[in-house]
Amino acid sequence: MSTRGRLDHSAPERWFGFWRRTYAMLVKEFIQLRRDRVSFAMIVMIPVMQLMLFGYAINTTPRHLPAAVLLQEDSDLGRSILKAMENTAYFRFTREVGSVAEFDDLLLSGKVLFGVEIPRGFERAVRRGDRPALLVAADATDPVAASSALSSLGMIVQTALAHDLYTGNPVTTPFEIRAHARYNPAASSRLNIVPGLVGTILTMTMLIFTALSVTREIERGTMESLLSMPIKPVEVMLGKIIPYVMVGFLQATIIIGIGVLLFGVPIMGSLLLLALLSTLFIATNLSIGYTFSTLAQNQLQAMQLSMMFFLPSILLSGFMFPFLGMPQWAQILGECLPLTHYLRIVRAIMLKGSTLQNLQHDTIALVGLMLFAMTVAVFRFRRTLD
């Protein structure tokens, strides 16, 4: 006799019942979503922010790339060649160096992407018709960044000669530009991508490990008991980060191992340095994830924060698109991301054989970011339930 009995036996009722229950669930979900104001704001803000950010920042044919010049002689011809190079809009001469060692150092540390050397007696040799060589060395670890600039070099000879016509012979050019794609001469994108993946994968996994750690304790109710015991915020933080440093180290070993064994990526530099700096990078990401955990009110927010951090890490760090091709403001933003620094480190050690001295800036940046995240986390950690 119950209404339920009737509902169960009539097909239309069953059909409406289906929708009624779905509707009940739907209404409940909307109410819960609306209550969680922060998550709701993130749902709207994240896509808008990220689209604006990446839309303006990303540029696959980077221009105005920093280059160093080693002038062994000061001549009109040399100057017009440099001018012609700048006119292609690919090169921007940021430094003038005095020695080959300094020239190599700048390339190794990644401060410039190109180096141009105008040899001594260059102009005289051109006048004599000796066809001297002009060296353009490129950091080709990222083939995308280097290739369009290198391919523009062919026109430079013509442009430069338009101003200074030294020879009447139109068939042979009076000098030769010898482009030297260093570190990745075959322009294999794999050599660039695999070390980059090490950093990207570590960022993603490490961030998630700790991003949920505090919110999980709160949601499971274990935080109340933990806070009633004599433990300090720093101790909670380190206790939660350190186990994952080991997990991250294992992960890094696996990824780098596969990179070397299966993809043939070399490790030109010191393996110990690579291990040390990778550990630093892992700890930095774990600290940032933990900070998110203290900022978020629930696990959903912690995940959203992590994603909000992860996407720019991929797009603005130089992993997908050349870092130096981005506008200034995007580069500044990129400098705040640990992945940017680690990509330079891991590519430099694996492909260029750079030393700690070449990489000191990026190392200091990673340490700084880690300490900053840890400080925020310790201060944000609520010691009471107020």
Next chain:
Amino acid sequence: MTGAARAEIAIDVRGLTKSFGGREVVHDLSMQVRRGSIYGFLGPNGSGKTTTIRMLCGLLTPDGGEGTCLGFDIRRDADKIKRRVGYMTQRFSLYQDLSVRENLEFVARLYGMADPQGAARDMVRRLGLAGRERQLAGELSGGWKQRLALGACTLPNPQLLLLDEPTAGVDPKARRDFWNEIHALAGEGLTVLVSTHYMDEAERCHEIAYIAYGHLLAHGSVSEVIAQSALTTYTVSGADLRELTTSLAGKPGVDMVAPFGTSLHVSGRDRRALDVAIAPWRDKADLRWEEAAPSLEDVFIDLMNRSRDNFQ
């Protein structure tokens, strides 16, 4: 108060006040708990018991008021208090995905005990959990969870136990065992502050306090609280008590009519008014009237009714 007297007091707070979102949850609460006593904290749901306990152990900062817990200032010395207090939360808050022994070892290590594994092993034995020490805490039944939680908060040898409704939802046998354990601990010199809804548990306390709507309404030993209430109670037994209930309820002088099994408790604060109100039924042949001491429950319900009139 002399130094010696202060040493006898485990909890001494004055004027504690706490609000959440503009709503005052605890109002001007003062209490003293003697060392080595079992102090029962009673009151309806949402009366501020949990909030008070959390303020005592430093989990919440009072908006107003001051005091000491084990001689340490509750505002400034939260860390020192935490080291000496065992707090058992209302909701099970140990790690469900750790085993019994792992949970205990975690607590022992946190408090810096010399031999965490040994301490955990001893506690497993004391709790009667031998054979279950490898079981995940989340898989234990309600009663065992409570025992484990009690074990975890007594493990670091605290001087004060704060137990927030430790026996809610636990069967009578487990409840009795639990209370035997609490008495044993108090016998060892531990001070125990325990909140509860159960009247029989209140009667097992050395002293009780009743709190409603954030106000501490009565405190003392059970007999003192009953005496303070100045409640007159009659027990009526006989036929058709239902009709009597409806007739008496709301009459001037009758503050409470509550059925207790086959009898009825009729209570009033003003003895004369109560006698006038019940006079028409007093001499009915089928009703047997007997004056009795009010039960603790009568007193509490009366306190609650009165406080509702005053504070809501």
